[in-house]
Amino acid sequence: MIEVKDLVKSYGGHKAVRGISFTVESGKIYGFLGPNGAGKSTTMNIICGTLASTSGSVTINGHDIYAEPIEAKKCIGYLPEIPPLYTDMTPAEYLDFVGRAKGLRGAELAEQIEEVMELTDIANVRSRLIKNLSKGYKQRVGIAQAMLGDPEIIILDEPTVGLDPIQIIEIRELIRSLGKKHTVILSSHILTEISEVCDHVIIISHGKIVANDKLSDLEEKYTSDGVLELQLKCSAKEMETLAESLAKLAEDCETFVEKDGTCRIMLKYLRANDIRSAVYSQVCKSGITMLAMIPHEKTLEDIFLSLTSDDAVADETVDEKNDVADAASADEDTDSNKDDGDDYKPLFG
Amino acid sequence: MSSVYRKELRSYFCNMQGAVFAGFLLLITGIMSSLYNFKGLYPSFESSLAETGFIFLLIVPVLTMKILAEERHQRTDQLLYSLPLKVSAVVLGKYLALLTVFLVPVAIMSFYPLILSMYGEVSLVSAYSTIVGFVLMGGALLAIGMFISSVTESQVIAAVLTFGSMLAIYLMSAISNLIPATAQGTLGAFSVCCVLAGLIVWVMTKDVWVGATAGIVLEAITVFCYFNFTESFAGLFAKVLDKLSVFDRFYLFATGMFDLSAVVYYLSVIVFCLFLCVQSVEKKRYS
Incomplete structure (x- = not known):
């Protein structure tokens, strides 16, 4: 469905993404996990065509994002890290604009707007200006925008950042329901979110993939x-x-x-x-x-910490597989560290 | 394209920006018209419109400053890139919305000559051809403003840069008179342009050597031309500026001439600026 090959993105001298490759199959919820600055947003931006990669290719349903951007973008609904909202519009006007830009017209447009408003529970604020909405509602308007046009793939970049706990639970619920109809890619640095919602986890650290597995396999492998x-x-x-x-x-x-x-x-x-x-x-x-x-027992948190710790990625000349092996051996260090303290406080989540 | 057009238009008229712009333009033309036509009893609407030309110095920056800069500032450009829209369609949609906002007061203005004709003999043909010239010049200046808005993220910088450019364009023929009409004077003026071009290339590519090379190559061509065609070099700079002057061509309309080359000139400025605008927006994705 999505095929990402050897993606590299450098900003001047700094390499934000160093050769990421993976494939996404339909009907699953993928979790993109990594500490801040690991290259999650950059990768997502490249997949959605909002940023050009330095090298490498992205193919969506057989359409290359550079060669056939319009066809490729029709398959994707994207919510960037900062919801791209026109704050002087109301949600209804905003969704009308996005729907039209996605090629919807007339009754179909009205129907879809109603549907996504219903699903994201924003129908009650439809005629208030977006700038007067709370962060949670803004986020939902952003998600509603991504859902318009019924794209096969929905990509959400840190959709729960800055929300209160109840909103977080609601948004997760929403993402889970999205997963029934669409393929969802979700980025986060919050582990509980990924483990609760996703089927498949891709862990990124320092611009590289350090693990790419089913959640259950990952747990089995590293615990x-x-x-x-x-x-x-x-x-x-x-x-x-x-x-x-x-x-x-x-x-x-x-x-x-x-x-x-x-x-x-x-x-x-x-x-x-x-x-x-x-x-x-x-x-x-x-x-x-x-x-x-x-x-x-080791939790996803421990796996994450050991895979993304600097030791694990320090040896960057070694290829990816060796990196994972290194990370596995680095486990022991983190383990004993953990045992030294009586109360092990999770750093994430 | 139509979606972007609708959205922009809505934003202009929901934000008062469009209404204030239209009101301001109508106010100034109204003042000019009442001074010249009604108080001065002069039947030519085109001369009052020609006097209104300076208004573009103020209204173009106000209208274009946010059109692309704000998208980048609010990160809504990410939405536009991720939607199945071509960059050219986005730019064109925005430009057409800009043009529409400009055309609303012009449409109202179009009644003035008719009103005037109720009280005496008015050359409607020359009045309307001047309005056409007014629209074309406005369109060209708006396209320049829009391009400037696309290079920066800050509305304020966009506004200041646009105002500076408008001022330079407005004073272009005055500046051209300052340059000595000798071959040496022309050489000096062109050399300054070469240095500026080199600096712009340097800023855009962030590479000193590329900028220096561009500057030196241009300078070499200038010096070569200077030594080989010294006679025709005299006064060339002033001629070039005169040819490029956006406002002078409009004043020609006001004298009752419908200059087809001016129409072509304005249209090419529009197309060129929109092309640059698309390139500048595309470039953002690659940096």
């Missing part, structure tokens, strides 16, 4: 190991003996003594091999009181 945390009520010495016996079960074992006198053991294990019951019986045997056993 093969987990960490089991044991909180114990015992002396340090007792803990050491216990840890020795437990180390045989796990891949890796670390011990900590807490300030309040309790002890903590972190066991790293492969998820394919569940060690919980074995650990439990070992602890029981030793006669130590176990206060808690907490399995820590």
Whole structure:
């Protein structure tokens, strides 16, 4: 449906996008994930034809965006990062303009405007000036604009930025419903959004794709190991003996003594091999009181952090696959960092 | 194209901008007409229209400053690029809307000669041909203003640049008289133009060497011409400026001449500026 090949965009000396290639199949919701400045918006702008790439090609339904821009753009509805609204118009007038520009006329135009207004829930503000609308409504007018003309592909660049939590939930709901009829590409740096809404995730960092997979596959691929945390009520010495016996079960074992006198053991294990019951019986045997056993699984957040960390992309001369491998090995570092702190506060989401 | 045209037109007339523009133009022509035609009892509407020509210095910047600069400033240009519209259609739609806003007061003005004719003998043919000239000149100046609006993101800069250009165009024949009609004077004037052209190329390409090369090549051609055709070089600069003068050609209409070459000239200015405008908008996508 969309085929992006070796896209490169440089601004003067700075390369914002360095050779991105991917394909988009119909009927799915794609998530474009990456930290700020990773090249998400640039890539989307190039796909939609609002920016020219330095090299590389974009083909939409067989139409090259440069050779046949009109045909290609007819297949796309685009909401840029800053909703492109004429603030001195009302939503009705604005949608009328966009609809006409997309080639709709007469009854069809009126019908579609009603339909998208209904879907985005802006019918009640149709005759107020856009400049007087709240950020949430402006965003919705932007989405309504992208939906007009019933394009096969809808591309939304950070559609939930600056909205309140209720609006965010509503917009996500809307995007999910869009996904039933259209192919949706959604960019965000908010992980929960991507994991809630998208089927497929493309992670971009420093202008390169570092992961491109189904959400479920991605989780499986990068969360093969987990960490089991044991909180114990015992002396340090007792803990050491216990840890020795437990180390045989796990891949890796670390011990900590807490300030309040309790002890903590972190066991790293492969998820394919569940060690919980074995650990439990070992602890029981030793006669130590176990206060808690907490399995820590890697979330999309950890995957994201490890893939987009500077270590992962530092080795830029290596090709993409190696980059991913590097990132996987860098996981361990982030993991141990995470374990050092008691309360792991998510950085994103 | 029609969608952009409708949108622009709506924005001009919903924002008072169009109404204020029309009112202002009518006010000035009204004052001129009542001074010359009614108070001065002079039956030629074309001379009062000729006196109104300076009005373009003020109204063109006001009308064109936001037309493309504002789109870039508000990032709505992204919408226009992502819609299935050609850039040329967008530019043409906007220009036609501009022209329409200009034509509304001109249409009202067209009744003046008829009103005058109720009180005496009025040469309607020459009055209306002057109105045609007025429209053509306005169209050309609006096209220049629109091009200037396309090169910047700020309405204020667009307005100032447009006003400066309009002033330069207005004073063009006065400037041409300042330049000595000798071959050396012409050489000097052309050399200044070559340096300016080099600077403009430098600014546009952001490459010193390209700018310098362009300047030097142009200067070399000028010097070559100077040494080989010294006689015809004398007074050439003034002649070129006179030929390019937008206002002088309009004054010709007011003297009762319908100059076809002026029509062609104005139309070519319009086409050239719109072409530049399309290029300048296209260029934004590549930078």
